Amino acid sequence: MVQKKFDKPTMQRLPVAQAATASAFPMLPTLGVGTLDSYIAYVNRVPMLSAAEELHLAQEFRRTENVDAAKTLVLSHLRLVVSVARQYLGYGIPHADLIQEGNIGLMKAVKRYDPNNGARLVSYAIHWIKAEIHEYILKNWRLVKTATTKAQRKLFFNLRSNKPTLSALTPSEVDALAKALDVKGSDVKEMEMRLAGGDIALEGDDSDDESAYAPIQWLADNTQEPTARIASAEADALQGPRLDQALMSLDERSRNIVQSRWLAMDAEGNGTKTLHDLAAEYGISAERVRQIETAALKKMRGLLEAQAA
Known part of the structure; x- marks a missing residue:
């Protein structure tokens, strides 16, 4: 059988017998470094099928695969597919990716299409094309899954087109x-908030801008750094058992002076008693209280250093 060749971009509709042969259509071009525009130009040159041609091909595929x-x-x-995919460009997904997913939906539709139901393939396929594109957008539009239930999916794909303005929704509009x-x-409020938000790179960009501040720096926990943990453990030990041992080495008056001046703090972070308060309590001069305090602290410091060594 001699196949008819097409030299012009606009092809004439084929007879049913010829249309049933896939070779009557030009092969998809090998694009190499081709562009999306060249692909779209090609698919727009592919001839459309009449109802009779489509019915014949669909019946043959179901009968003989x-x-x-x-x-x-x-x-x-x-x-x-190109036309349907263009409707979803507002979600920030590349047009080529949307077309690719839509083509998968088209192939699924052709595989399941029953021409005996009386509906044209275009009416049946559009559901499968949109379903594949929807699924792809939901998986890739955000790092965190946005819509998981059927109602959320419906809201996701209809909220933008149904918003009366670009500004935030008022209570009556909600x-x-x-x-x-x-x-x-x-x-509605939650979906609007999630659609308005965007993904942020955890570690920021690769620029050398010293003023840039990545979110990872907000999450840094410096308390788990090894030297910080060692210092924290030392501080806990000094304020715990070691400090108790150092205090117990003092006589009762010296211990009470140190505790009142350094360990018992008021709301403003000061000792609960002054030198004059303690001088009046023990019937000695404020200078004498200071001397006792200095001697007690020196003794405690020596004991703590000896324990840490």
Whole structure:
């Protein structure tokens, strides 16, 4: 059989017998360093099938699993995928990735399509194309999964198009959207907040800007640094058993003076008693209290240093 060749970009519709052969369609070009524009230009040149051609190919594929028939059905609907994918560019996902996922949905639709139901393939395939694109967006739009239930998915893909303005929703607008989408008002508020937020790199960018401050620096726990932990353990030991032992080595008056001046603090961080308070308590001069305090602290310091050595 001699196949008809097409030299012009605009191809004529083929007879049913010829359309059933996938080779009647031009092969996808090998793009190498090609662009998305060249792919879109190609799929827009692929001829569309008539209802009779589509029915014949679909019946042949279901009856004989002819891969060429399925291929022809897929190629003739690639422009549909491009059109549907373009509707989801607002989510920040590359158009090429959306088209790729939509093509997977189209192939699934062709595999499951039953021409005896009376519906055209385009009506059946659009559901599968959108389903694959939706799933891909939800998996890749945010690091943290955004929508997990059916109601959340519906809200995710309809909130932007149903918002009356670009500003934050007012309480009345929240109630109206919740009623229109059949969800709770709290779900509308939460989804709006999550859509407005963005992912932030934990470690920031690779620039040499010294003023840059990455979120990882907010989460740093310096208390777990080895030298800090050793110092903390030493401080705990000094303020615990070692300090008690040093205090017990003092006589009762010296111990009471040290505790009143250094260990018992008021709300402002000062000792609860002054030198004059202690002088009046023991019937001695304030200078004598200071001398006792100095001698007691010197003795305690010597004992603590000896224990740490």
